[in-house]
Amino acid sequence: MKYLDEYRDAPAAEKLLRRIKAVVTCASGRRARPWVVMEVCGSQTHTFLRYGIDQMLPEEITLVHGPGCPVCVTPVQAIDQAIALAGRPEVTIVSYGDMLRVPGSEKDLLSAKAEGGDVRMVYSPLDAVKLARQNPERKVVFFAIGFETTAPANAMAVSLARREGLDNFFVLTSQLLVPPAVEMIAASPDNRVQGFLAPGHVCTVAGYCEYEPIARQHRVPIVVTGFEPLDLLQGVLMLVAQLEEGRHEVENQYTRSVRREGNRQAQAIMREVFEVADQKWRGIGLIPRSGLRLREAYARFDAARVFGLQNLVSGEAGVCISGLVLQGVKKPPECPAFGTDCTPERPLGAPMVSAEGACAAYYAYRKA
Numbered sequence: 001m002k003y004l005d006e007y008r009d010a011p012a013a014e015k016l017l018r019r020i021k022a023v024v025t026c027a028s029g030r031r032a033r034p035w036v037v038m039e040v041c042g043s044q045t046h047t048f049l050r051y052g053i054d055q056m057l058p059e060e061i062t063l064v065h066g067p068g069c070p071v072c073v074t075p076v077q078a079i080d081q082a083i084a085l086a087g088r089p090e091v092t093i094v095s096y097g098d099m100l101r102v103p104g105s106e107k108d109l110l111s112a113k114a115e116g117g118d119v120r121m122v123y124s125p126l127d128a129v130k131l132a133r134q135n136p137e138r139k140v141v142f143f144a145i146g147f148e149t150t151a152p153a154n155a156m157a158v159s160l161a162r163r164e165g166l167d168n169f170f171v172l173t174s175q176l177l178v179p180p181a182v183e184m185i186a187a188s189p190d191n192r193v194q195g196f197l198a199p200g201h202v203c204t205v206a207g208y209c210e211y212e213p214i215a216r217q218h219r220v221p222i223v224v225t226g227f228e229p230l231d232l233l234q235g236v237l238m239l240v241a242q243l244e245e246g247r248h249e250v251e252n253q254y255t256r257s258v259r260r261e262g263n264r265q266a267q268a269i270m271r272e273v274f275e276v277a278d279q280k281w282r283g284i285g286l287i288p289r290s291g292l293r294l295r296e297a298y299a300r301f302d303a304a305r306v307f308g309l310q311n312l313v314s315g316e317a318g319v320c321i322s323g324l325v326l327q328g329v330k331k332p333p334e335c336p337a338f339g340t341d342c343t344p345e346r347p348l349g350a351p352m353v354s355a356e357g358a359c360a361a362y363y364a365y366r367k368a
């Protein structure tokens, strides 16, 4: 297949659905088991809901949604740090669009902009470097968030700024790593997830070697999966086949993009600039070795350190249950605020803001 439409082909989807139903109901020669499957990535959640795939799957398969929405899991402290920076007259804070509306302890970056802060939106960290180059009198801080997918470009921006000797470019980082979060969910005493659809984009960069010990140790099958409807149906088929056969291996559905070892060049620039560190995930808490921080050689680019924001204390609004949603324990409609106090126009939590947020997906496709 070469074109996007081919991954949305209805007859091919029906064929895969029939195969899933056959595998689920026939493999054990008796009534199917209830399998709980987590799609880790928020883009996968949106495809499931947008195309109604979750409703077409056999009722014996329950989908729950995972923590793979970078905006949703950026810690509230990082957002408060960005807001504090926006309040400084000499600083221009630069961010992706989604981040502007994510609530911090008291407000969001858009409110800080309305109050006079110099807050700007970009599509790439290299745009932020350009802004610093063009405005030497400003201190330009790029809010560098995301998973393994954004880390190489963020690292490249820092490396470029160092090569150019830019002394007015900084990064406020919240870089997270997915495999430790998957392991945390699999190891939790409350875990009900029996198989994971791993995020194809993250694995395109990082590969999937790190999932192999998780699958072995926790006896959970993991299928690296893409984002189009046929990708997801094939991923579910591969996962359920493993569950029915009692296997727990890492398999790759997304072969057109992912290799086991990942993208070595992207990993090299990440390793040059960042090192692995413990990391807080919003709504979830601290997960050991689940983040990236700037190496000491790049400390002068670290906005939190340079501007003295490392010890900023933040608090969460009590009503949002995003932590439970992001770990697959609850679904968005189970939140008392869903669609009433919390809407995309007036979000109380990040999953209602982000284009990858599970609450936004349910609101867009299931609210009516």
Ligand code: SF4
Pocket (backbone or CB within 6 Å): 319, 320, 321, 322, 325, 332, 335, 336, 337, 338, 339, 342, 343, 347, 348, 349, 350, 351, 352, 359
């Ligand atoms: S509906 Fe809103 S308040 Fe509830 S979990 Fe989602 S983002 Fe949080």
